[in-house]
Structures are given as C-alpha cells and as structure tokens.
Amino acid sequence: MKTRSLLVFLVVAVASFVLIPSALASTPQVEQFRFVGVDDSFSEELTNVCGFPVTVSVDAHETHLFFEDRGQFIIHYNATVTANGNTLLLRNNLLEIDTAQSVTLVGVPFRVLDADGKTLVKDAGFLYFSFEDGTLILHGPHPSFNFDLCAALQ
Numbered sequence: 001m002k003t004r005s006l007l008v009f010l011v012v013a014v015a016s017f018v019l020i021p022s023a024l025a026s027t028p029q030v031e032q033f034r035f036v037g038v039d040d041s042f043s044e045e046l047t048n049v050c051g052f053p054v055t056v057s058v059d060a061h062e063t064h065l066f067f068e069d070r071g072q073f074i075i076h077y078n079a080t081v082t083a084n085g086n087t088l089l090l091r092n093n094l095l096e097i098d099t100a101q102s103v104t105l106v107g108v109p110f111r112v113l114d115a116d117g118k119t120l121v122k123d124a125g126f127l128y129f130s131f132e133d134g135t136l137i138l139h140g141p142h143p144s145f146n147f148d149l150c151a152a153l154q
Contacts, residue, residue: 028065028072035060039079046081050150054083070099083153087115102130110144112152121147 039056046054057080065072072095079090094107105127112120125140 026067028067031064031066033060033062033064042079046083046149050083050153052083052153054081054153056081070097072097081149081153086153088120088149088152089113089115089117101132102128104128112144112147112149120152 036059037057039058042056042058043054046056059078061076063074065074075092075094075096077090077092081088081090089112091111091113092109094105094109097104097106106125108122108124109127111122111124114120121144123140123142123144125138125142127139127142128137129135
C-alpha cells in the first residue's frame with residue numbers, strides 16, 4: 001500500500017511541476033499511436049535471445065505530446081508472450097518525459113504476470129537519467145534488472 005501511495009504521489013508531483021505549467025505555456029502537438037497484433041520485431045528479438053521460438057502479441061496505445069523543449073509519452077503496453085506452451089503477460093503503463101538533457105520515467109515501466117495473473121516481477125516508481133553527466137536516480141522497486149524472461153518461458 002505504501003508503494004502504491006508513493007507511486008500516486010510521484011505521478012501527481014510530476015504532473016504538478018511538468019504537465020500543468022507546460023499546458024499553460026504552450027499547446028503541444030499531439031499524436032496518437034495504436035497497435036494491435038503480433039509484434040514481429042520483438043518476437044524475432046526474443047527468439048534470437050532465448051534460442052527458441054517466441055511470439056509476442058501486443059495491444060499498445062500511446063499518446064505523444066510534443067512541446068518546444070520536450071516530448072511527453074503516455075504509454076499503455078499490454079502483450080501476451082508465448083513459447084514452449086507457456087504464456088506470460090506484460091502490463092506496462094508509464095509516463096516518459098524526454099528532453100535534450102534527460103529522460104524521466106514515472107509509473108510501471110515493466111510488469112510480468114503469469115497466465116493466471118500472478119505478478120512475477122514489477123518495476124515501479126521513478127527513474128531519471130541525465131545525458132549531461134550520466135546521473136541515474138531510481139526510486140521504487142526495480143527487480144526486473146535480474147529477471148530472466150527466457151527462463152520464465154522455458
């Protein structure tokens with residue numbers, strides 16, 4: 001519950017300091033992206049990495065907001081990953097803010113569930129990376145750094 005409260009706080013904080021002043025300053029260019037189907041590129045990539053055939057079926061929706069000084073991307077990515085008779089579900093929902101100096105992620109950038117809906121691994125919280133000095137700031141759990149998707153599909 002504390003993690004969820006922290007995540008809500010972080011999203012509200014980012015919205016208060018980034019989204020609201022930006023909306024008042026200028027009107028962004030808005031693009032919508034939707035893809036439903038087999039992601040051949042991701043399927044091929046996982047097949048090569050895992051060494052066995054993997055199929056990734058995706059239902060993704062993104063909203064891109066382009067301001068003069070940054071891009072903001074609201075991403076909802078749902079995928080079903082199948083291999084060897086096993087199924088994993090990816091459920092990723094996040095806000096990404098890109099500037100010339102940095103990238104910031106808030107939300108759930110990576111979550112894997114088994115076929116029954118049990119969460120196997122979930123990253124959440126806040127990630128900031130500075131291109132200028134290489135600063136990396138992580139808040140919240142990020143256990144996926146050690147998660148082996150191929151092993152989970154065996």
